[in-house]
Amino acid sequence: MLRRNKELEGISAALERVFGGEKIEPAIALKDSLSGKIYHQIERISDTFTYREEALTRERDEIKELVSDIAHELRTPLTNIETYVQLLKDTDLTREQQKYLQAIMEAEQNIQFLTESFIKMARFEIQLIQIKKDSCDIESTILKSILQVKKKAEAKNITIALKIQKNDILHDKNWLGEVIVNLLDNSIKYSDSDAAIQIKAIENNMFSEIIVEDWGRGILPGEENLIFKRFYRGKNTKDTRGYGIGLYLSNKIIHLHDGFMKVKRKSRGMEMSIFLPNNKT
Amino acid sequence: MKVIEANHLKKEYSTTCNTVKALDDVSITIQEGEFVAIVGSSGSGKTTLLNILGGLDIPTSGEVRVRGKEINKMNEEELTIFRRRNIGFVFQNYNLVPILNVLENVVLPLNLDGRPVDKKFIDKIIESLGLQSRLDHMPNMLSGGQQQRVAIARALSTKPAVILADEPTGNLDSKTGIEVIGLLKASASLFHQTIVIITHNEEIAQMADRIICIEDGRITGDQHEKQ
Numbered sequence: 379m380l381r382r383n384k385e386l387e388g389i390s391a392a393l394e395r396v397f398g399g400e401k402i403e404p405a406i407a408l409k410d411s412l413s414g415k416i417y418h419q420i421e422r423i424s425d426t427f428t429y430r431e432e433a434l435t436r437e438r439d440e441i442k443e444l445v446s447d448i449a450h451e452l453r454t455p456l457t458n459i460e461t462y463v464q465l466l467k468d469t470d471l472t473r474e475q476q477k478y479l480q481a482i483m484e485a486e487q488n489i490q491f492l493t494e495s496f497i498k499m500a501r502f503e504i505q506l507i508q509i510k511k512d513s514c515d516i517e518s519t520i521l522k523s524i525l526q527v528k529k530k531a532e533a534k535n536i537t538i539a540l541k542i543q544k545n546d547i548l549h550d551k552n553w554l555g556e557v558i559v560n561l562l563d564n565s566i567k568y569s570d571s572d573a574a575i576q577i578k579a580i581e582n583n584m585f586s587e588i589i590v591e592d593w594g595r596g597i598l599p600g601e602e603n604l605i606f607k608r609f610y611r612g613k614n615t616k617d618t619r620g621y622g623i624g625l626y627l628s629n630k631i632i633h634l635h636d637g638f639m640k641v642k643r644k645s646r647g648m649e650m651s652i653f654l655p656n657n658k659t
Numbered sequence: 660m661k662v663i664e665a666n667h668l669k670k671e672y673s674t675t676c677n678t679v680k681a682l683d684d685v686s687i688t689i690q691e692g693e694f695v696a697i698v699g700s701s702g703s704g705k706t707t708l709l710n711i712l713g714g715l716d717i718p719t720s721g722e723v724r725v726r727g728k729e730i731n732k733m734n735e736e737e738l739t740i741f742r743r744r745n746i747g748f749v750f751q752n753y754n755l756v757p758i759l760n761v762l763e764n765v766v767l768p769l770n771l772d773g774r775p776v777d778k779k780f781i782d783k784i785i786e787s788l789g790l791q792s793r794l795d796h797m798p799n800m801l802s803g804g805q806q807q808r809v810a811i812a813r814a815l816s817t818k819p820a821v822i823l824a825d826e827p828t829g830n831l832d833s834k835t836g837i838e839v840i841g842l843l844k845a846s847a848s849l850f851h852q853t854i855v856i857i858t859h860n861e862e863i864a865q866m867a868d869r870i871i872c873i874e875d876g877r878i879t880g881d882q883h884e885k886q
Contacts, residue, residue, distance in 0.1 A: 398818075583802075600870075602865035633848075636845070640866060
């Protein structure tokens with residue numbers, strides 16, 4: 379009876395491991411008993427499981443790589459278009475021809491942006507991109523991001539205020555910088571001229587929080603979680619250009635930092651928060 | 660895959676002179692991996708609904724299936740075992756066992772079920788909830804946010820089909836509440852967990868993939884997000 383129980387416990391433990399997606403080690407001695415047979419069957423299930431999962435993962439990654447490759451292959455012809463369009467621009471053109479050329483240039487830039495985004499998205503999903511938490515100086519990362527959007531902000535006479543209450547936040551300076559640029563870019567895009575944007579870095583209980591606050595167009599009630607979905611565009615954004623990629627990618631980058639993002643609608647504008655884990659002490 | 664399927668749930672409480680309908684023909688389906696928030700004012704029936712979905716309460720009529728099994732046909736003993744193996748609960752007041760330390764609280768449901776403790780898995784949960792430095796602390800040494808994270812770790816430890824949480828942030832200040840839900844969401848996606856929470860905090864509900872509104876025992880809104 380005692381031996382029986384022990385065998386059953388062994389089987390339960392093996393099943394638990396299969397369930398957890400782990401490989402189980404083959405039975406040491408082949409026993410010609412019912413429990414021996416069951417153990418063998420579990421091994422078979424485990425093998426089938428592993429095999430199918432591997433096949434699925436492989437297939438999925440191949441598709442994503444394909445997307446990335448296609449996008450990558452588009453880069454060269456796009457650069458060619460850009461060059462020739464530039465050359466064409468320098469020639470004598472009628473007004474009408476200039477208008478058409480301008481349209482081509484804009485379309486080309488859109489394709490270029492989409493291509494780069496697809497490459498990034500695909501690379502994130504096949505985990506080709508690794509987050510390296512290589513900086514603790516959030517102020518410098520934010521300042522660099524502000525510098526990148528300075529031109530756009532100045533064009534609309536938008537002021538950006540920065541308030542650092544907590545500087546020591548571990549992050550990947552390139553990728554987090556990209557997220558902040560993205561948020562600032564959105565805020566500038568959806569704010570009126572002469573508006574203000576505020577960035578804060580504060581420390582909470584478990585997370586540090588980086589907040590980008592604006593007084594722009596904001597989002598509609600009920601869109602708080604939707605705006606992070608791939609290709610979702612806010613109902614308020616219809617007359618501006620965009621693809622619904624920026625926040626999706628940003629959210630992914632923050633996830634890889636073991637953090638999360640959250641938006642808060644205000645009566646005017648919104649508050650976008652990035653939560654990053656506090657440094658372990 | 661459907662994790663929970665409830666059809667035409669009714670729950671009535673009768674007194675001598677009148678009948679109160681706590682739930683009035685509620686049907687919902689929850690898919691695997693969804694993170695659902697149920698919102699409604701107090702007395703709207705949201706806790707009754709959650710308790711019925713989790714087999715803590717019995718509907719007057721209608722059926723509930725969890726992972727395809729009809730739970731209201733089970734007897735008390737079957738139901739207890741079924742709950743322990745398939746459903747994780749998180750309560751507003753944490754309900755940790757005061758004489759057990761953090762680690763002991765987390766693995767308690769496994770010990771109750773006589774299941775082997777999968778050390779690697781438990782370590783992963785504890786790390787994802789940031790509890791590694793508190794394993795030997797007693798519950799009364801922890802802040803509310805920390806206690807609730809222990810309760811979440813405990814709910815995750817059995818790898819349940821679904822975690823049901825009734826006002827999990829009710830006793831926490833609003834920032835801590837948001838952070839706890841952020842962690843819950845992150846661990847849910849890490850462990851492919853289905854989660855249903857009740858909340859009356861709008862900001863917290865907005866963090867869910869799907870918001871179900873309930874008023875006077877009826878579903879008045881279901882912002883359904885296709886996966």
